[in-house]
Amino acid sequence: MAKLNFGGSEENVVTREEFPLAKAQDVLKDEVVAVIGYGVQGPGQALNQKDNGINVIVGQRKGTKTWDKAVNDGFVPGETLFEIEEALERGTVICYLLSDAAQIALWPTVKKHLTPGKALYFSHGFGITFNEQTGIVPPADVDVFLVAPKGSGTSLRRMFLQGRGLNSSYAIFQDATGKAFERVIALGIAVGSGYLFETDFRKEVYSDLTGERGTLMGCIQGIFAAQYEVLRANGHSPSESFNETVEELTQSLMPLVAENGMDWMYANCSTTAQRGALDWWKKFRDATKPVFEDLYKSVATGVESQKSIDSNSKTDYREKLDAELKELRDSELWQAGKTVRSLRPENQAVEA
Known part of the structure; x- marks a missing residue:
């Protein structure tokens, strides 16, 4: 070890x-x-x-x-x-x-x-x-x-x-x-x-439930939706809104962050992006930290686990889950995403 x-x-x-x-x-x-x-x-x-x-x-x-x-x-x-x-x-x-x-x-x-x-x-x-x-x-x-x-x-x-x-x-x-x-x-x-x-078992499940509800899935979907909706409300097209919200992040930036870290990303982007990112990241931290504190408390006190047990044990769980997933799937955000993904070069038919 x-x-x-x-x-x-x-x-x-x-x-x-x-x-x-x-x-x-x-x-x-x-x-x-x-x-x-x-x-x-x-x-x-x-x-x-x-x-x-x-x-x-x-x-x-x-x-x-x-x-x-x-x-x-x-x-x-x-x-x-x-x-x-x-x-x-x-x-x-x-x-x-x-x-x-x-x-x-x-x-x-x-x-x-x-x-x-x-x-x-x-x-x-x-x-x-x-x-x-x-x-x-x-x-x-x-x-x-x-x-x-x-x-x-x-x-x-x-x-x-x-x-x-x-x-x-x-x-x-x-x-x-x-x-x-x-x-x-x-x-x-x-x-x-x-x-x-x-x-240990307690720390694993506390961090896991917090992460799933937070930056891994729940929070990231909420942030995607918020930015996409603001861009659309200000006249940006679905394609432009999706590309600036999701596609550039997942296809371009996150792989580089995974390889080199966010500090490297900040040091290797345009000076305009650097200034904006440095000015705004703490505002997002301060805005979301109280939500994460509430989330962690809900996990640590057993509220989230009981919700999960009660929901997932019901006989109609799958039907209700499908309805909730349909709301996501049918949203303009992810319908735009479906179209954008289909236009990636690897998904295009190659002409002979």
């Missing part, structure tokens, strides 16, 4: 250089990793482990679309693809990758298969941190830990196939065997992490 210094604050991190794939394979050579759930994180994590030589099986309900997807991805019924209970029985490491609401519903079944020495693996701290709401309390004689890739399962898989890694956090909630650290790091490497940084 290495220590990195971030402006005077030290953090524990593990890189693939100090914990190479060969070491991960050795740690996991006698394990059967059962991936339960094949929706958001499941496919990427399962396929990356499979390609990395780990003995991984998938547990899914037969006759579902996700069962068929697992078959199409190369998992073989009766060999590496099983009904959930059989996978739970076979697995020595249970990768619990269902949605938070589904984890609550299946927990009694999972718990009875957590025999001494097994490991329970999460990619989210939700179920454990909010156990008074979820009822997820593991037995004391199993390891409990998490690896949380900082991105979608699709990104995890895509970057793996490109020979890259997606950074992940790791945390150990319970070390019953004395081997939890080696097991969790080995799994983190096996699923395709770039480097792994240490956290």
Whole structure:
């Protein structure tokens, strides 16, 4: 384990250089990793482990679309693809990758298969941190830990196939065997992490829920909508408004920020852009910080988790979700985006 210094604050991190794939394979050579759930994180994590030589099986309900997807991805019924209970029985490491609401519903079944020495693996701290709401309390004689890739399962898989890694956090909630650290790091490497940084279950879920509702999705959509609407109200066309709001950010600037940092971006843009950005960024910080403080409080007090459980457990959840997504999809902002994306050179037919 290495220590990195971030402006005077030290953090524990593990890189693939100090914990190479060969070491991960050795740690996991006698394990059967059962991936339960094949929706958001499941496919990427399962396929990356499979390609990395780990003995991984998938547990899914037969006759579902996700069962068929697992078959199409190369998992073989009766060999590496099983009904959930059989996978739970076979697995020595249970990768619990269902949605938070589904984890609550299946927990009694999972718990009875957590025999001494097994490991329970999460990619989210939700179920454990909010156990008074979820009822997820593991037995004391199993390891409990998490690896949380900082991105979608699709990104995890895509970057793996490109020979890259997606950074992940790791945390150990319970070390019953004395081997939890080696097991969790080995799994983190096996699923395709770039480097792994240490956290705990509470901090992981607090930061994750804040990020999803904040700059990653909720806040960024709100900012996009606000700027787009102001431009349109002042006579700018949908194309111009979308390009100045979304397209330039996502296609041009953010890749450069990811490579070099925002300070580099400020130093390498026009002097007019520099002046404006330097004058306005603190105003946006000051305007939005109270919202983020309210958001974090809502996460830390369990309000957001309870909302999520109550909403996602309803039988009509999918129908209501589709209606909310339709509002976004049908908005002029994202209809303009659909048109702009179709005009990108890579999406244009090439004439002979």
